[in-house]
Every structure is written in structure tokens, then in C-alpha cells.
Amino acid sequence: MKNYDAVIFDLDGVITKTALVHAASWKQMFDEYLKLREQRDKELFKEFTHEKDYLPFVDGKPRYKGVESFLESRGINIPFGDPTDVPGEETACGLGNKKNVKFKSILEEKGAEVFDPAVALMKDLKANGIHIGVASSSKNCQLILQKTGLEDLFETRVDGVVSAEMGLKGKPEGDIFVTACENVGCTPDRAVVVEDAVSGVQAGKNGGFALVLGVAREGNDDDLKNNGADIVVNHFEGVNAQKIEEWLEEIKK
Numbered sequence: 001m002k003n004y005d006a007v008i009f010d011l012d013g014v015i016t017k018t019a020l021v022h023a024a025s026w027k028q029m030f031d032e033y034l035k036l037r038e039q040r041d042k043e044l045f046k047e048f049t050h051e052k053d054y055l056p057f058v059d060g061k062p063r064y065k066g067v068e069s070f071l072e073s074r075g076i077n078i079p080f081g082d083p084t085d086v087p088g089e090e091t092a093c094g095l096g097n098k099k100n101v102k103f104k105s106i107l108e109e110k111g112a113e114v115f116d117p118a119v120a121l122m123k124d125l126k127a128n129g130i131h132i133g134v135a136s137s138s139k140n141c142q143l144i145l146q147k148t149g150l151e152d153l154f155e156t157r158v159d160g161v162v163s164a165e166m167g168l169k170g171k172p173e174g175d176i177f178v179t180a181c182e183n184v185g186c187t188p189d190r191a192v193v194v195e196d197a198v199s200g201v202q203a204g205k206n207g208g209f210a211l212v213l214g215v216a217r218e219g220n221d222d223d224l225k226n227n228g229a230d231i232v233v234n235h236f237e238g239v240n241a242q243k244i245e246e247w248l249e250e251i252k253k
């Protein structure tokens with residue numbers, strides 16, 4: 001391929017169908033917390049919704065950042081706490097940890113499904129000599145890759161665990177995509193980001209990538225376009241190494 005050397009994929013919602021598991025566990029956790037505030041503080045309960053809360057404030061962000069963003073949107077102030085906080089403690093970390101307990105139990109119980117066309121695309125890229133990496137905010141990234149048998153496909157993994165170790169800023173900053181790109185020996189100006197979250201396409205844009213490919217599986221095409229996606233698809237049928245080359249040609253014009 002003349003125009004690119006690497007493609008860095010987000011995981012949840014792009015390669016695996018874990019986005020819905022995340023959304024469901026966030027909703028359970030936040031609704032329980034908002035109900036507690038109603039009983040204890042006499043605040044009117046307003047449920048956590050997918051459209052108005054999950055997609056704009058939580059989707060794609062690092063766990064504790066997601067907690068903070070949503071609570072801020074509701075005017076709720078609680079301490080950040082510490083990542084070692086007990087799940088359910090009334091801190092951003094405690095609530096985030098509670099969400100993770102719920103997520104892991106759903107994952108253990110139901111496993112994680114894979115979008116087969118995404119795997120086909122990755123194999124086509126590899127066959128064409130393109131480097132591939134995964135960049136996810138999730139601290140469960142490796143567990144999900146193991147559970148789905150995808151771990152060996154990627155040359156590099158920059159996830160929530162690696163980010164914490166390296167002190168990388170989460171999405172919407174571009175750090176984790178840029179780091180993944182550098183790990184496979186490439187530069188962002190010759191690499192592609194594939195993302196399904198608003199915070200993720202912003203990260204691709206902020207990282208200076210040659211192409212940000214948005215995957216709008218929930219009809220949120222416009223949100224992705226308005227936040228940095230150069231091209232938006234609804235699925236990977238018909239997307240292959242050659243198609244990406246053609247998009248890059250178009251963008252150059």
C-alpha cells in the first residue's frame with residue numbers, strides 16, 4: 001500500500017461486541033447510585049440513559065474519567081478517591097470499580113462475541129504487509145482478547161493497564177493511538193485509526209492520523225463525523241486493505 005503502513009484499532013464495539021456489555025454495566029452501577037442519592041439526599045431520580053448519558057459522557061473514556069464526566073454533567077461532586085478504593089465506595093474510583101465488577105461478571109457469564117468482518121479486515125491488512133495494533137481504554141483488554149482468541153493477531157496492545165504504567169493520557173487525547181503506532185515502527189501521518197466512540201475519533205484527530213475511520217454501529221454517523229472521523233461506515237462489509245488505500249487517495253485530493 002502506498003499511503004499507509006499501520007492500522008490501529010479500538011477494541012470494544014469495533015472488534016468485539018463488548019460495547020453493549022460496558023453500557024449495561026455502567027447503567028446498572030449509575031442507576032443504583034442515583035437511586036441511593038434519591039433516598040438519602042432527596043434528589044430527584046433521573047435514570048442513566050444510553051443516548052443522553054452513555055454515548056456523550058462515558059463511551060470510550062478511561063474508567064474513572066467516564067465516572068467524572070457523567071457526574072459532572074449532573075452537577076454531582078464527589079472525591080476522585082484512589083484506584084484501590086473498594087467497589088461501591090462513594091468516590092469516582094469506587095464507582096468505577098463497581099462498574100468493573102459488574103462488567104467482569106457479565107463477561108464471565110456470557111463471554112464476548114466478535115464481529116467476524118472486523119477479523120477478516122485485520123487478516124487482509126496483515127496479508128498486505130500492514131502492521132496492526134489495538135489501542136483501548138479498557139483495563140480488561142487483554143482478558144477480552146484472550147477470551148476471544150484474538151491476542152496473537154496484534155503486534156502491539158496499548159490499553160488501560162499499559163496507559164496507567166506509562167502515564168499516558170486517555171482518549172480524547174491521542175496518546176494511546178500514537179504510542180501503539182510507534183510501537184509498530186510507524187508514524188501517525190502514515191497510519192489509520194478505527195474507532196466507534198466520539199472520544200476515540202477525537203483521539204485519532206488529535207493524534208494527527210492520516211485517516212480516522214469511524215464505525216457507527218448505532219446510527220451515530222453524524223456524531224462521529226462532527227468529532228473528527230474522515231470516513232464513517234456502519235460495518236466492515238466491503239472494507240479491506242485496498243478500500244482504505246482508496247479512501248486515503250480521496251483525502252489527499
Ligand SMILES: [Mg+2]
Pocket residue numbers: 010011012013014019060195196197200
Ligand atoms: Mg469502542
